[in-house]
Structure formats: C-alpha cells, structure tokens
Amino acid sequence: MTVHKRLTFQEIMSLTPLPDEIENGNVVKRYMSQRKAWFPEGDVPIASETPVPEQEANQKSQKRKVAYGAHVYSQAGLVASKALAEVQTTQADASWKKVGIHTIHGYFSEAGLVDRPFIYNVTTIAINPSFPNLLVTVRQPLSPSTNPEGDHFPLADAKLPLGPVCFTALVSFRPSIVSQYVAQELSAQTRFADILTSRPPSAWDPAPHVDIAEKIEAFPMRNPGTFPAVDMKKVDMTAFNEGKPLHERRELLLYRLLAPLPADDPDSHILTHAYEADRNGLLMIGNHIGFGYDFGRAASLSYSFVVHVNSEDAVMTYGEDEWWIQEACFPRVEAGRAIIMSKIWSPKGVHVATEYQDGIIQRRWKPGERQGKL
Numbered sequence: 001m002t003v004h005k006r007l008t009f010q011e012i013m014s015l016t017p018l019p020d021e022i023e024n025g026n027v028v029k030r031y032m033s034q035r036k037a038w039f040p041e042g043d044v045p046i047a048s049e050t051p052v053p054e055q056e057a058n059q060k061s062q063k064r065k066v067a068y069g070a071h072v073y074s075q076a077g078l079v080a081s082k083a084l085a086e087v088q089t090t091q092a093d094a095s096w097k098k099v100g101i102h103t104i105h106g107y108f109s110e111a112g113l114v115d116r117p118f119i120y121n122v123t124t125i126a127i128n129p130s131f132p133n134l135l136v137t138v139r140q141p142l143s144p145s146t147n148p149e150g151d152h153f154p155l156a157d158a159k160l161p162l163g164p165v166c167f168t169a170l171v172s173f174r175p176s177i178v179s180q181y182v183a184q185e186l187s188a189q190t191r192f193a194d195i196l197t198s199r200p201p202s203a204w205d206p207a208p209h210v211d212i213a214e215k216i217e218a219f220p221m222r223n224p225g226t227f228p229a230v231d232m233k234k235v236d237m238t239a240f241n242e243g244k245p246l247h248e249r250r251e252l253l254l255y256r257l258l259a260p261l262p263a264d265d266p267d268s269h270i271l272t273h274a275y276e277a278d279r280n281g282l283l284m285i286g287n288h289i290g291f292g293y294d295f296g297r298a299a300s301l302s303y304s305f306v307v308h309v310n311s312e313d314a315v316m317t318y319g320e321d322e323w324w325i326q327e328a329c330f331p332r333v334e335a336g337r338a339i340i341m342s343k344i345w346s347p348k349g350v351h352v353a354t355e356y357q358d359g360i361i362q363r364r365w366k367p368g369e370r371q372g373k374l
Helices: 040-048 054-061 069-090 155-159 213-218 266-277 281-288
Strands: 015-023 026-033 099-108 119-126 133-141 162-175 230-234 251-257 295-307 324-334 337-345 351-363
Touching: 015 069, 015 119, 015 155, 026 069, 026 155, 069 099, 069 119, 069 133, 069 162, 069 266, 069 295, 099 266, 230 266, 251 266, 266 295, 266 324, 266 337, 266 351, 281 295, 281 324, 281 337, 281 351
Parallel strands: none
Antiparallel strands: 015 026, 026 119, 099 162, 099 295, 119 133, 133 162, 230 251, 251 324, 295 351, 324 337, 337 351
C-alpha cells in the first residue's frame, strides 16, 4: 500500500522572501509560498482507500483544484508575523515590545488554486508598539507554476503575471501582560466529560476528508489521509445532538501536533490552531440542516480568529496525549450563508481562542427556485 506523506506545519507553510517594494512611500514586504496547498477532494481516495469511479474522476480532472482556505489564511498571519519581526529588527527602537498574534480578520475574494503559489504583500498600517496592525493582500499567478509538478514552487513563479487579489487579511498583535481578572465558561472537557471519556482520544474516527454525508457514505474514512500539521479526530456527537435545534448542537474535533513546533515561536502555534479550525466547518452545517445528501456549494467569505490569552499560552506541547479541542456551534443560517463559531480549548481546559466564520452553504437548486434572486 502506498504511504502518503503528511506535511508538518513548517513544511506546508514554508515561504520564500521576495524583494521589498515601495508603494506610496511605504515599504511593502513580499513573500511567496513554496508548497502547494492541501486539496480536500484529492484526499478522498487516499483517506477512504477507495478509487473514485472513472467517470467522476474524469469530471473532477477538468475542474479547478481549489485550495484549502486555511492555507492562505494561516500563511497570511505567518508573513505578517515575519514582516513585523523584520521591521522591529531594522528599527532599533527601545519602545518595541515582544508581541504575539492577537487577531486575524480574513476575507476570501477569489478561490485559491493548488497548482500555483500565493504571493503575499505586507503593509504596516499602525506601528503602535503595543498594538501593531498589518495588512496582507494575496494574489496568485494567472498561470500554473513553472514547475510541472505543481509543487516546490521556484522563484521564477514570482515573475509570472498576477491575477486579482484572492485574499485580504488584517492582523493585529499584542504584548503579553499580567491578567487582573480571568473568566470563562466551564470547559468543553467538563461539559462533555461523559462523551469524551467514553473512549481514548485516539480511538475516535479520523476527521473526515470532506465532511458531506453523501461523500462519507460513498467513501468512508479508513485512514487520516494527508491533512497537514495536526492529527485530527472527530467525536461522535450524534446522540447529544439528537432532537436539538441547530444553535444548541455541537461538534467536537480533537487535534494534536504531527511534529514539534518551537515553543519560542508562539505565532506558529496560533496559526496552527487557525489552520485546524477551518476544516469542514461549513460542510458540517450542511449536514445538520439537511444538505448532506443534496449538497450544492460551500465557500468561506470571511474568517476571524481571536486569541484570548497571552500568545505563549497558545503553545502546544508535542506528545501522544496532548489533545486540544475545537468546540463548534452553528448560531445562524440565512440568505444562503451560515456562521460557524468555534472555541479552541487547551488540554488543561483553557479557552484559548475563538473562530468566527461566515460563508456560503447551499444545496442544489431546484428548477425555477432562483427566480427573482441573484
């Protein structure tokens, strides 16, 4: 059986620095991604160990291969972190403080493609030492990579004509401070103790390749697939969710690092949490609202990630039992869009961060149903 390599966070997020540019008198830091983004649909035959029927495979081969959205999202945070560190190094100012990622607010304006790199431009918006803010705009070449393999993107790709902005992010940073007061709800570990302790974390099924009920039924999970950065498990919440309205339902995802990350780089850990939290969110909503066997479309529009703790408190320890929890809920669906809100819980039950994502979720349209609507 073919063994498919799973990339670590460091590998999937690797970057090539590009020469700075000057725009309106401001320095723009530039970077290019080195590795192709994870492609969820491509993982289906791998994780299910089931070949895709030839006709379906031929149809898919003619479609654009859309990248996992958290790749550009997390990498945008990474280039902001790198750019800020470079600014701090070049501007010897005693007022600079050690800061970590505080928020990322991202907007997906075009689908990212896996066969070409992302080109990142980073501009400083506010240089306040206690609250720096950076703007990241991202584009991709209009044509595939000059590397026929569509991976390990060469520097020559940075010279290809670029398409429109596909993603924009505002990234803020904060220094660590002493907490004067701490408040949070009961942890997921406490509220869902009966479910979580019913089996060891590693005994839950792998997180689905593409969490659409019809897809999972046709291609059941048999291995974790090639999802990078973290090992993920999905807790069976069927009994808990039975009979509850949508806003009271929950999904729990467990995750741990695939490989160690340096503890002295908290931003990489924060971005790993953000990378994980994006997986299958809108698709899970589709299953809950009856679109699982009539799936039409899902696409992220905006994604916010807020870190509630000092950045060093988001650091993950690498180890067999170091499982973090993503607790997802679904407070609102209307106008062809849905919200997923996820709380990130540390192994010790600390609410470390919150994800808030808005996106398109639609079933297949019926004849005449779209009349009068754009």
